[in-house]
Amino acid sequence: MSFEGWVPQINDYTSLREVVDFAFDYRGNTTVVKRDGGEIVGYIFNREADAPEAFIQLFDEQGDGPFTIPYRDIATIKFTGKDPAAGNSWKAWVERKEKERALRAAASGADRLGRDPGPDGG
Amino acid sequence: MSVPVSQMYTVASYVLQQKLRRRKRYPFVLMLEPLFRCNLACAGCGKIQYPAQILKKHLTVEQCLAAVAECGAPIVSIPGGEPLMYPDIDKLVAELVKLKKYIYLCTNAILLKEKLHLFTPSKYLTFSVHMDGLREEHDEAVCRDGVFDEAVEGIKAALQRGFRVTTNTTLFDGASPLRMREFFDEMMDLGVEGMMLSPGYSYSKAPDQEHFLHETRTNQLFSEMLSKPKRRWKFNQSPLFLRFLMGKKDFECTPWGNPTFNMFGWQRPCYLLQEGYAASFQELMDGTKWENYGKKSGNEKCRDCMVHCGYEATAVDHTFSSLKGFAETVSVTLSGKL
């Protein structure tokens, strides 16, 4: 499951702390919407929910930073960037390999049939 | 076992110094990640899934050296990403050699042959080449055909020029003990100094979640693979760690044994889990709730973990903690019987 595209509303059911935790685990860029209306797009690599002043840290889209933003300044976090951890490349790879093997086996079988001398040597 | 005497001596005297100073927690290997960029995208890898701006970034040599000084561990492992893609890898290695740190440069070896001229052979520098088995298994694990052959070429070239070369192998579910035994033979035929083995860890960010090993299967696989080990097989790791993987020893994790530093800071709590970052090594050591990690903690993320970066430090510490541990290590090393 990926959070890609999720725009959470902070309310009685979804706390900011939870959203920050999800955003911290997310491997794509997010958009941090601040209480003053400002937005910053970047990769959240750290959060300290239990610090005296809880904060997140991120590198912005240009790779500049780290920028530190206190929880109290955040209205919500939107999961706007592509999730690079999503997908199943192992499965895709194994399936491709299996197809290739099957094709090779079929081709070599046909090849053998084509070249095998028959029982009469002909 | 195949670690040179000078390295064994350095590690042994370092561990004994820590014990004399009664340091409860001390680092053993610094995992220094100068970048996350890689020229492969292996299915079992949890290190490369980042947005483009992060993959483009890297640490400076000065930041790397500051981390090495802060940490003080005698061994520096440079994983990544692919460290040979780090633009200052030659400068970094040269500085670490000057500091007499034993360096394990962990590479998939695709670029090894073309970059060898950047380095000078030294007892302090080892290329630790990622090899997950024989040709078919390795190419499958790294999701690209032809990589095994490229790595073999790189290994041959490095050995020819007099570099220390080891292999590092991560084993996933479905690995065949017999094929692995053939793999050990093949690596020894190539002339590598030693091999390092570890079971894979189920990264929540790695795309392949189905092929990681759980504890009993890990014990079974390693027991079959390492039963009656051939004398010619050389392992570049603690024999007690291998016995642990075979189910012959019961160890607890030492998460601070292999602290990890990268562009985000000091990773809490270990090389595998990313639960946050500390700004300094001291903050990592003092501010991490270590009791929340390892099997005894009940943390489900640690339940099935038997990975070298958590347990090899335990094995080494065990060797130097008691005469019994020391005698066991010596006896396994001399007899070659795991």
Ligand code: SF4
């Ligand atoms: S070579 Fe190493 S860093 Fe690169 S994708 Fe594979 S496991 Fe990850």
Ligand code: SF4
């Ligand atoms: S048991 Fe594994 S995952 Fe848990 S702290 Fe130790 S090394 Fe990390």
